[in-house]
Amino acid sequence: MNVIDWLTAALGEAAVASGVLTTDPARLEAARADRSGWAADGLPLAVVEATWVEHVRSTMRAASEFRVPVVPRGAGTGLAGGANGSAGSIVLSLDRMDRILEISAEDQLAVVEPGVINADLNTALEPYGLFFAPDPASRAVSTVGGNIATNAGGLLCAKYGVTREAVLGLDVVLADGRLIHTGRRTVKGVTGYDITSLLVGSEGTLGVIVGATVRLLPSPEGPPTTLAALFPDMRSASGAAARVTASRLRPAIMELLDASALERIAAHLGEAAIRAAFGAAEGSSFLLLRFDGPSAHPDGVRAARIVEEAGGTVRLAADEAEGERLLAIRRAFHLALAASGSVLIEDVAVPQSLMPEMFAAIERISVRYGIPIPTVAHAGDGNLHPNFVYSGAAAAPAVWDAANELFRTAVQLGGTLTGEHSVGVLKRRWLAEELGPDSYDLQQRLKSVFDPLGILNPGKVFG
């Protein structure tokens, strides 16, 4: 009996007939790729579209029995190849397990299946005046389970935290098919090791997340206040962001766009979109700030003064509609880039005070390799997304050489090669360098505790 026959028997004919197990070539093909532009060589054996925890348990039992790799997968919106189905693997898709099982306004938590879309959860929470804080750019299409598996970030993290801080407990199917529950329904709890946090960001290499108890926050009240500013260069723009932080204001959003990014956005949206905000003012670097909560307006006014003193041409939005138009300039970044070629989206983070150094390094690397690297940054937490623009289907070695310099610089500055996208396949080459040999070794031994047979997303994270 082969693994597919075994799995068919374990899942049951009815489940298989309803599409829980598929070997449809189009589905296999789709499961090889994510949004990184990279696809695995070869095809997976099958895709399991789990709709129930028992499907996940059966899959892991079959994989253990036959020593077949399993690649857990959400919506496939990853940017590091972490959920790409490799040759001969079973792709275990969780995106049909998409129920919101409970929303407790009293305890400010929700219990969800992993496949629920981030934005759908937030829509469901609106009537309660609560929100799930992780807000990756992919939130309209990415799953909460995927957000957890990658410890996703987003624009709001400096103020509202990363995904790890939003997860109270997890239901996890282990490599051998056992189901465990980690954490609890309370914010506090120190009983034993924090397995919940260990699983957050573990990219499907330690277990399969089949449920999550997530923490909710009260939605900020009142309208937000938004402002934007143009600067002659990135040094002054990121200096202004640093001054806002030093003033101890806490913007909900603080975003930077460099000249190369702003140019592409202007081409994409039309110059008028920029002119509408800034008139004839010149400037190549762009800073956007949004404040929310009860002191949004006075904070925005104070920030406007600070930014102006730092050399920016400031536009303080007169109302929410104008605030949305200013934010739309930032939001157009990815579409504007997609219109200008193939893109390798990178994701370094550095201490905020070293952002000017990082921007300068990006410019040097761009010049040296002759590769345009338009960059957007979440300035409040020092997370930069340099986008390597190239032509053709796959990034050339020169692009990876340039990225290599980028990663090394970020780590040397006390930062990391990935702030929120995770390691996957595309960054595993640099993992040991950032962690150092002792930590790398320790992490591999932790992996072995959870996955002694090496069947959970092998080849991801570790080389």
Add this chain to the structure above:
Amino acid sequence: MNVIDWLTAALGEAAVASGVLTTDPARLEAARADRSGWAADGLPLAVVEATWVEHVRSTMRAASEFRVPVVPRGAGTGLAGGANGSAGSIVLSLDRMDRILEISAEDQLAVVEPGVINADLNTALEPYGLFFAPDPASRAVSTVGGNIATNAGGLLCAKYGVTREAVLGLDVVLADGRLIHTGRRTVKGVTGYDITSLLVGSEGTLGVIVGATVRLLPSPEGPPTTLAALFPDMRSASGAAARVTASRLRPAIMELLDASALERIAAHLGEAAIRAAFGAAEGSSFLLLRFDGPSAHPDGVRAARIVEEAGGTVRLAADEAEGERLLAIRRAFHLALAASGSVLIEDVAVPQSLMPEMFAAIERISVRYGIPIPTVAHAGDGNLHPNFVYSGAAAAPAVWDAANELFRTAVQLGGTLTGEHSVGVLKRRWLAEELGPDSYDLQQRLKSVFDPLGILNPGKVFG
């Protein structure tokens, strides 16, 4: 050569002469105990008072060589026996490694040695307008390293997070003496597993924390607004707290005291302290709220209305001085109890909506066992501290039977047997019950990865 001779040679005669290694009986005796009232049987072999990372490394190398248990220890203010030096062990005290190595206002972080006292760090941060959020009741005397080892909580957690959320990276000496660095100087980072979070709350069983990069938050601006209320019973008092949460207000502090606690505080402070706030109003249960930040006053006024509608007799402090007097009623809890007998301080947490059930259970348990259990609770995060008052030097079996019922109830309600004090020795009996057999087994195997020889704080956390 025995372990002490080996260690003396490794540390160097000069270090030993200056008191880094001691076998002074009074010091050994003190190292057996913490603030829980429980002391280990027998005496440790020696106390190492490390002043330098190399002392820690030498100690771990010696311990590995001779298979001698090491008990890492901070200020000895624990409440679960987690740092008590057991017979034949080496107590590795970190409290002399108390330097603040760096404060970065720009990056809102500090780099500290583990022995720095929590309150001393916060005093040093005041000129920067920043603070280190973890605020255990012991903050004036407990170390940041101890706070990290127990994932300490406190009064501010519902709004500002537990210790885990304040730790960006750690320097850790492993069981064999190797030094690793976990995490980074940035808020975001998803390179490999979150070893930092795994070490937070690990109670010295996975490694010895010799340095920490901690996250700082901007201190709230303006004066806080404080209010207190009396209620006829705990059900209405905790109901009022739940209504405040449901209103989506975010108090910095929300504390409950039950009748038995309030009675002892009144006896300790004098009835006048309560009368000054509430005049002739009757009431046996006490709720205290503090709001900070830019909307402190309007939030306080809104909360006062909610609490009044929920049946409370409310006193909204007219100024900061009165606010401090109201908070002093809450703060008198531990001293008032210490004056009334020996105390076993417990630490369960439940979802906030189930606090009335938990208070009712505490009352039932108190009646059944004939043990007074005055209780204070951090109402915003459902963390209750039932204090079992008894006479004599050690808690009688009946006290532990009563505590046993308490723990079981908390876990059944979706909570935990320890919200912020940790497991240590005193709660290890119930660990497996809360975790379940599969998670318990997994945690023990994780421990083995870090500590294959079983020399790191053996007997703590696990049975």
